[in-house]
Amino acid sequence: MKKWKSSMALLATCVVSATVFSACSNSNDNAGNEASSTPSATPTAAAIPDGKKSWEVDTSPITLDAYLNFSWFANNWTDSAAKEITKETGVSVKISKPVNDDDQKLNLMITSDKLPDIIMADKNSPAWNLMVEKGMLYSLDELAAQYAPELLQDAPKEAFTNYVADDKHTYMYVDFIEGEQYQEEVKKYNALVGTNQPEWSIRQDYLEEIGNPDISTPEAFTAALEQIKAKHPDKMGYYANVGDLVNDKDFQLGTNNMFGNYRYSINGDKIEAGFRSDKFKQELQFMNKLNTLDLLTKDTFIDTKDIFTQKINSGKTISYAWAIGEGTKTPSDNPNTSYKVMAPFDSYTQYRTGGGWNAFGIPKSNKHPERTIRFLAYMASKQGHMVAKWGVEGDKFSGDVVNGPHYSMVDGKPLYLPEYWEVKQKDWSGVSSKNGLGEYWFATNAAWWNEPEWNNTDPAFIEYNKMFGDKVKYVPELENLDPMPNSKEGIILKRVSDLYSQYGVKMIFAKSEEESMSIYEEFLKKADSLGLPQVEAYWTANYQKNAERMGK
Known part of the structure; x- marks a missing residue:
């Protein structure tokens, strides 16, 4: 937090003292860009008339070229929301996009030094680091301090703390951040837990048959499944909806957060692979126990999503893992009952980084950075959200x-x-x-953006938020730890992940817990021999850097 306060003090100093843009010039400027990137002569922040917002200072017509690095983006600034944004700011946006989502077009623009006025791309795209290293982007905190101070006030504070570069400046504005403001708002409106919350469901009619026993622990749940399976031997006990373990990125073996495991395990100030943790061992022992009791079949690791859905809808399974939005289905073999969402075990933890996903940048080839940062400030404001999303x-x-x-x-x-x-x-x-409405997420504050969708009167989600809300844990410092796929560490990580997908099923379907743990130890040794400690050292370095930057 101290670093944030000092950064804000610096920005305030820049606002007061700036009479020309170079007063707060960023350290990544290079001679090749300076001549063509001087902002046009408009009032500085200090000269904004009382009662006016920065974007109201100049609403003369201007068109900004924006490259959105998403081939699927559908709108083109001809709809009513875009027209209203233009009416309030004077800004029209000419949108271009790639044919394929592979960064090829963006990289070509970077290589040829022909960037548009605005770049939007996934925050994890390697192109951002490349553009910063080449000094091709404006520092957004400095532009905002001079021309659009509202942006520094309206933005989630994490937008200017969590993504600073090595020189302590912010070059990309990341949207959809689930920071402190968002977390306060979603809890207020029973929206922290939504339809996509991972959970387990179990058939109510079968529970009633055995007297509605307690199922709040792994042991009690397993005992109840045994009783139900004895009465319905043709049914599957637990259906995990895993598919190929290659996709089990959080090393949960289909347990959907019930044992609180995550792909990264924090051990002091170091990061280890989640499958080294005691939580992973617990979920492995649980799954192996289900196997030895004939409550788990290999369908879980074979079936496609369509087949999984078909089996759930037909009522062929006693319990299954999915998400709350799909957890109350009515099985066709008994339309008088339904699957109910189970309360989470005490061990349940869902980790979220809340880091957002899309980023907005202003290249130095932009001839009107002051209008562009003010446009960004408008889009980041509550007024901008009302026009762009609420209607x-x-x-x-x-x-x-x-x-x-x-x-x-x-x-x-x-x-x-x-x-x-x-x-x-x-x-x-x-x-x-x-x-x-909802399509121009150019500087989205997740709290304001989603607010019209949050119905805090829905009794089901009032209950679900009580059940799962305290089990959600935000750990933003775990954001973006992985190496590039083509790097040495990235290649090692791929080999370890492939090894995990091979050994996971073997561990689960071992004939005994002793055999399962023996296979698990064999897997760990092979993972280490492939170079896993090197990947963990890479994760740790990034984690420590994140934690320092965020004041954790």
Whole structure:
């Protein structure tokens, strides 16, 4: 936190003292870019008239070229949301995108030194580091301090602490960050736990048959499955929805956070592979126990998603792992019952980094960085979110997806009108192409962006948030630890992951716990021989760097 305060003090100094942009020039400037990147003569932050926002100082028409590194992006700034943004800022955006999502087009632009006014790409794209190293990007904190101070106030604080470069400046604005503000808001509105929360479900009719016993521990759950399986031998006991273990990136063996394991295990100030932890051993012993009791089959590691869904819908399994949104299905073999979402074990922990995903950058080839940073400040403001995502306020949906109304204020909170939201859900792309709401996530504050969707009156999710809310743990310092795939450490990690996918099923389906643990120890030795400690040292270095930058 001390570093954040000192950075803010520096920014405030820049605001007061800046009369020309070079007063706060960033350390990555290079001679080749300086001549063409001087901002046009507009008022500095200190000269913004009282009562005006920075983006209101100049609303003359301007078009900014934006490259969005997402081939699937559908809108093109012709919808009603885009028109309203232009009306309020004067900014129109000409959007281009790649044919394939492989960074090839972006890398070509970097190599040829022909970047547009705006770059948007996944925050983990290697292109960001390359552009920073080449001095091709403006420092956003310095631009904001001089031209758009609202951005420093409206942005989640993590946007300017969690992604600083080695020179302590921020060159990419990351959106959808689930930081302190977001976490406070989602808890207030029972939205921390949503439909995609991992969980286990079990058939209510079968539980009632055996007297609704306690299933709050792995041992009690296993005992209940044994009883039910004895009455229904044709049913599968536990169905883990894993598929190929190559995709088991968090080393959970299909247990969906129930044992609190994660791909990274924090051991003091070091990071180890999650499969070294005691939590992994516990989930392995649990899965092996299910196997030895004939409560687990290899279908879990073979079936496709379609087959998995078919078996759940038909009621062929007693319990299964999936997500809350899919956890209350009605099995077709007994339409008078349903699968119920189980309360989590005490060991349940879901780790989230909350690091966001998309990033916005301003190349030095941009001739109007002051207008661009003010556009970014608008998009990051609450007003920008109301226009770009919420839509038109009103009490009754007219049936017109463009003119709305789209949401109403309920107890001081925006909530989408059910009729509009139903139309949107049924034809997302069609509605979005007309009104553009929710498509221009150029500087998204996850709390404001998602607020109209959070229905804090839904009794089911009030209960789910009570059940799982305290089990969600944010660890932002674990963000982006992995090496590049083509690096030495990246190649080692791939080999270890392949080894894990080979050994995982062997460990689970061993004939006894003793044999299972023996195979597990063999796996660890082979992983170490492949160079796993080298990868763990790489993770640790990045983790420590993150923790220092975030003041952890």
